[in-house]
Amino acid sequence: MQKGSIRVQTENIFPIIKKFLYSEHDIFLRELISNAVDATQKLKTLSSIGEAKGELGDLSIVVSIDPEAKTITISDKGVGMTGEEVDKYINQVAFSGAEEFLNKYKGQNENNIIGHFGLGFYSSFMVSDKVELVTRSFKDAPAVKWECDGSPEYTLNETDKESRGTDVVLFINEESREFLEPSRIKTVLNRFCRFLPVPIFFEGEQVNNPTPAWTRKPAELTTEDYQAFYKELYPFNEPPLFWIHLNVDYPFNLTGILYFPKIKQSFEIQKDKIQLYSNQVFVTDEVKDIVPEFLMLLQGVIDSPDIPLNVSRSYLQGDPNVKKINNHITKKVADKLEEIFNNDRAAFEEKWENLGLFVKYGMMTDDKFLEKALKFHIMQDASGSQFYTVDEYKTATGDLQKNKEGKQVIIYSTEPVQQDSYIKAAIDKGYKVVKLETIVDAAFINQMEMKWNDVHFIRVDADIADNLVDKQEGNESVLTKEQEEKLKKLFEQQAAGLHLTVEVKGLSKDAAPVVATRPEFMRRMKDMAAVSGPMGSFYAGMPDEVTLTINGNHAIYQQILSQADDDQQKKMTHNLADLALLSQGLLKGAALTSFIERSVELLGKQQTEKEEVAG
Ligand code: ADP
Ligand code: MG
Numbered sequence: 001m002q003k004g005s006i007r008v009q010t011e012n013i014f015p016i017i018k019k020f021l022y023s024e025h026d027i028f029l030r031e032l033i034s035n036a037v038d039a040t041q042k043l044k045t046l047s048s049i050g051e052a053k054g055e056l057g058d059l060s061i062v063v064s065i066d067p068e069a070k071t072i073t074i075s076d077k078g079v080g081m082t083g084e085e086v087d088k089y090i091n092q093v094a095f096s097g098a099e100e101f102l103n104k105y106k107g108q109n110e111n112n113i114i115g116h117f118g119l120g121f122y123s124s125f126m127v128s129d130k131v132e133l134v135t136r137s138f139k140d141a142p143a144v145k146w147e148c149d150g151s152p153e154y155t156l157n158e159t160d161k162e163s164r165g166t167d168v169v170l171f172i173n174e175e176s177r178e179f180l181e182p183s184r185i186k187t188v189l190n191r192f193c194r195f196l197p198v199p200i201f202f203e204g205e206q207v208n209n210p211t212p213a214w215t216r217k218p219a220e221l222t223t224e225d226y227q228a229f230y231k232e233l234y235p236f237n238e239p240p241l242f243w244i245h246l247n248v249d250y251p252f253n254l255t256g257i258l259y260f261p262k263i264k265q266s267f268e269i270q271k272d273k274i275q276l277y278s279n280q281v282f283v284t285d286e287v288k289d290i291v292p293e294f295l296m297l298l299q300g301v302i303d304s305p306d307i308p309l310n311v312s313r314s315y316l317q318g319d320p321n322v323k324k325i326n327n328h329i330t331k332k333v334a335d336k337l338e339e340i341f342n343n344d345r346a347a348f349e350e351k352w353e354n355l356g357l358f359v360k361y362g363m364m365t366d367d368k369f370l371e372k373a374l375k376f377h378i379m380q381d382a383s384g385s386q387f388y389t390v391d392e393y394k395t396a397t398g399d400l401q402k403n404k405e406g407k408q409v410i411i412y413s414t415e416p417v418q419q420d421s422y423i424k425a426a427i428d429k430g431y432k433v434v435k436l437e438t439i440v441d442a443a444f445i446n447q448m449e450m451k452w453n454d455v456h457f458i459r460v461d462a463d464i465a466d467n468l469v470d471k472q473e474g475n476e477s478v479l480t481k482e483q484e485e486k487l488k489k490l491f492e493q494q495a496a497g498l499h500l501t502v503e504v505k506g507l508s509k510d511a512a513p514v515v516a517t518r519p520e521f522m523r524r525m526k527d528m529a530a531v532s533g534p535m536g537s538f539y540a541g542m543p544d545e546v547t548l549t550i551n552g553n554h555a556i557y558q559q560i561l562s563q564a565d566d567d568q569q570k571k572m573t574h575n576l577a578d579l580a581l582l583s584q585g586l587l588k589g590a591a592l593t594s595f596i597e598r599s600v601e602l603l604g605k606q607q608t609e610k611e612e613v614a615g
Helices: 013-020 027-048 083-105 121-126 174-180 182-192 223-233 313-318 320-343 345-365 367-373 390-401 420-428 441-451 481-492 520-531 534-540 556-561 566-583 589-614
Strands: 002-005 061-066 071-076 128-136 144-148 153-158 165-172 200-202 242-248 254-260 275-278 281-284 299-303 378-381 387-389 408-413 433-435 455-459 498-505 514-517 544-551
Touching: 027 061, 027 071, 027 121, 027 165, 027 182, 027 281, 061 182, 083 128, 083 144, 083 153, 121 128, 165 174, 174 182, 182 200, 182 281, 223 242, 223 254, 223 299, 242 320, 254 320, 254 345, 320 345, 320 367, 345 367, 345 378, 345 441, 387 390, 390 408, 408 420, 420 433, 420 514, 441 455, 441 520, 455 520, 481 498, 481 544, 481 556, 481 566, 514 566, 520 534, 520 544, 544 566, 556 566, 566 589
Parallel strands: 061 200, 275 299, 408 433, 408 455, 498 544
Antiparallel strands: 002 153, 061 071, 071 165, 128 144, 128 165, 144 153, 242 254, 254 299, 275 281, 378 387, 378 433, 514 544
């Protein structure tokens, strides 16, 4: 019989461990099962090189609860330990690790540190009054039992154990009784052990899938396999759009499968995040820094033993492997998108509604991605009939949409239904209008104008069609200066809650009599303000800026100007202004009501006038 004191300077390490690890006690199970898995894998390796003789037999790990004795036992049939090994690995190494760990990370709170500093085994004391370890090595040596009650004293004795392997018995302490509930253990197993590589049993049932899809060779997997694995991860989701199987072994190790989910609205609260594993042990689903920001909406798993899980977030950011992994993922995603775009453009276009979000985020946040994305970023024609890359759009629109500064003007609509009349007017001029209607597009447009210096975006209703590409000078109307001034005055009276600018132009006779447009700059500011913080409220509070362009060549103005009845004249112009505002969606509430009433009144008048003429 050996008695001893665990060699560690810090007098009583256990209270510190308990306190330090307070937030996530359930990690003990991950640690003990990881050890059991390691021991089993070691045995397999030794067997394969002939160092462990004979049949290995069943290698599954069993977790069990004894509610009477108030114990949890984790049993494996792995390499086991001899008495000397227990002394070395449990008494000495584990504790030197613990010390190092404490010195280095005092005051921090990072649960993932445990495994990496050999504190793994000792995490069992977070939930136990006493721990027993009964083990028998695959080597020819007597079985031993190690016992420790949480003080630095332990005992180590020879004992009887027939079979090879290790049983760790935890005598669960008062505060941790919850872990004696099978449902609680199941939850923990599900979280941490779901994809461990050795079969694990709890209450007679296997709880893990030891060969999840990401650990298999891409060539062996079918579409169904990938979809089935997605379903295994996220049982309630719609099938994914597509996936990327990551498989790298140089200059770092990384495997995994990333799925593109069906997401139409960005910023849906994301509940199904990418899960990070280290050799099939679940580590976290906080993958910030490892996965590029714009791909945070992806789902699936990443498994890398090279990600330093033992350190805090700030360290992670500076870690060269993390940076490399991040770059690699970005490149892989870009390559995959390009591949689909080239091989099956129709399928790509069909998925664009969902994909566009990722692609645009990527283009805004990552210049390397932007460069690659130019090949597959597309814009849909407002009619829905066609998609263009930016280059294709430039070719299709040619000089017609090149402005004086030599920039290609991309005319877009944020709401094709609402902006129908503007789109028609632009199409009549031979322009091509694309849809940019998602929530990211406002920011996207701003950023792309800065990054690409040869394009300029303008919303289809930002100006009259004649002015979309370049402001046209001249455009004299048939009206006299006095008539123009008179009309301006009449229109300027109709500014309810809006900031109106009125101009008279000589447009074609068939063009609309008056068009309301919203100058690009102010409108963008307001759009951005609507989704941004405090600076935004300044713009958000400003009245909507609207330009009314009166087409002086339209016949209706001759009629209005020749009206003898002042009141009638006012009402007619008011109605014209309202119609224009209506097409901008800016006529609401009381203004809309009075527009309707006025229209009815005017129609009635027209009727009586006709009758008078007839009579
Ligand atoms: P780590 O797993 O990081 O090495 P641990 O504290 O978890 O640190 O374990 C310390 C050591 O104890 C292990 O490296 C291993 O040598 C030994 N050990 C722990 N559990 C077992 C087990 N179930 N079977 C065999 N050896 C084990
Ligand atoms: Mg361990």
